Amino acid sequence: MKKKVIVLTGAGISAESGISTFRDSDGLWEQYRVEDVATHEAYLRNPELVLNFYNERRRQLFQVKPNEGHRQLVRLEERYDVHIITQNIDNLHEQAGSTNVLHLHGELTKARSDRNDNLIIDIGDRDIHLGDKAPDGAQLRPHIVWFGEAVPNIEPAAVLCEQADYFIVVGTSMNVYPAAGLIHYVPRSTPCYLVDPKAVPISRPITIFQEKAGTGVKKVVDALLSE
Numbered sequence: 001m002k003k004k005v006i007v008l009t010g011a012g013i014s015a016e017s018g019i020s021t022f023r024d025s026d027g028l029w030e031q032y033r034v035e036d037v038a039t040h041e042a043y044l045r046n047p048e049l050v051l052n053f054y055n056e057r058r059r060q061l062f063q064v065k066p067n068e069g070h071r072q073l074v075r076l077e078e079r080y081d082v083h084i085i086t087q088n089i090d091n092l093h094e095q096a097g098s099t100n101v102l103h104l105h106g107e108l109t110k111a112r113s114d115r116n117d118n119l120i121i122d123i124g125d126r127d128i129h130l131g132d133k134a135p136d137g138a139q140l141r142p143h144i145v146w147f148g149e150a151v152p153n154i155e156p157a158a159v160l161c162e163q164a165d166y167f168i169v170v171g172t173s174m175n176v177y178p179a180a181g182l183i184h185y186v187p188r189s190t191p192c193y194l195v196d197p198k199a200v201p202i203s204r205p206i207t208i209f210q211e212k213a214g215t216g217v218k219k220v221v222d223a224l225l226s227e
């Protein structure tokens with residue numbers, strides 16, 4: 001049976017594709033307050049502003065492409081059972097060709113009913129406007145986990161982490177919980193790797209590649225493929 005590689009990715013892996021990260025100095029969120037666009041309260045207060053914010057993110061996604069970091073992770077599937085747990089709402093891992101991608105914080109290319117969290121539809125590159133209805137007649141909202149909302153995929157993600165033979169972290173500041181806590185489910189004996197140009201605080205032994213995903217992920221992948 002193939003060994004399991006679990007990869008936790010954050011906004012940093014998509015940075016070289018041209019999608020802004022969250023907290024870097026030139027990050028997207030320098031221009032927006034999280035409370036204005038990425039909470040349920042914001043959506044209730046000003047749904048149009050929030051829908052437009054995600055419409056812009058979706059349009060941007062359709063103008064960019066996966067980068068070397070995304071592509072290198074696909075190579076790992078030659079030898080390993082690879083599962084990517086991503087905090088990203090873009091679909092660049094899927095576009096690159098990764099088979100198993102679990103989205104913790106939702107997906108830009110999907111929408112769901114305001115009334116029923118389980119009524120999810122594919123919208124591709126389409127905008128969502130006020131008055132657009134789900135099949136149950138309720139307003140459509142972005143299929144995004146906003147700050148303060150529950151993270152339904154955290155449980156399957158924790159199970160994957162418990163099964164990790166190798167664990168790789170790429171491009172996340174490890175600031176957003178519960179995603180940042182997933183590393184605690186990884187067995188102590190599992191070799192861990194980190195790729196990030198900044199020093200990310202991680203309280204366990206980990207092999208660090210302090211560089212961008214575009215070069216760093218290849219080094220981890222080469223190391224694992226030559227084991």
Ligand code: NAD
Nearest residue numbers: 010011012021022023087088089090171172173198212213
């Ligand atoms: P973050 O912005 O908090 O951290 C980004 C990390 O990426 C930093 O540690 C930074 O040093 C690193 N980084 C920057 N450029 C990099 C590169 N070229 N290669 C590798 N690493 C690089 O991001 P986070 O920890 O993912 O938390 C952000 C939250 O915002 C998540 O919840 C996510 O859902 C959301 N978000 C998603 C996207 C997306 O879907 N692409 C973009 C922005 C924010």
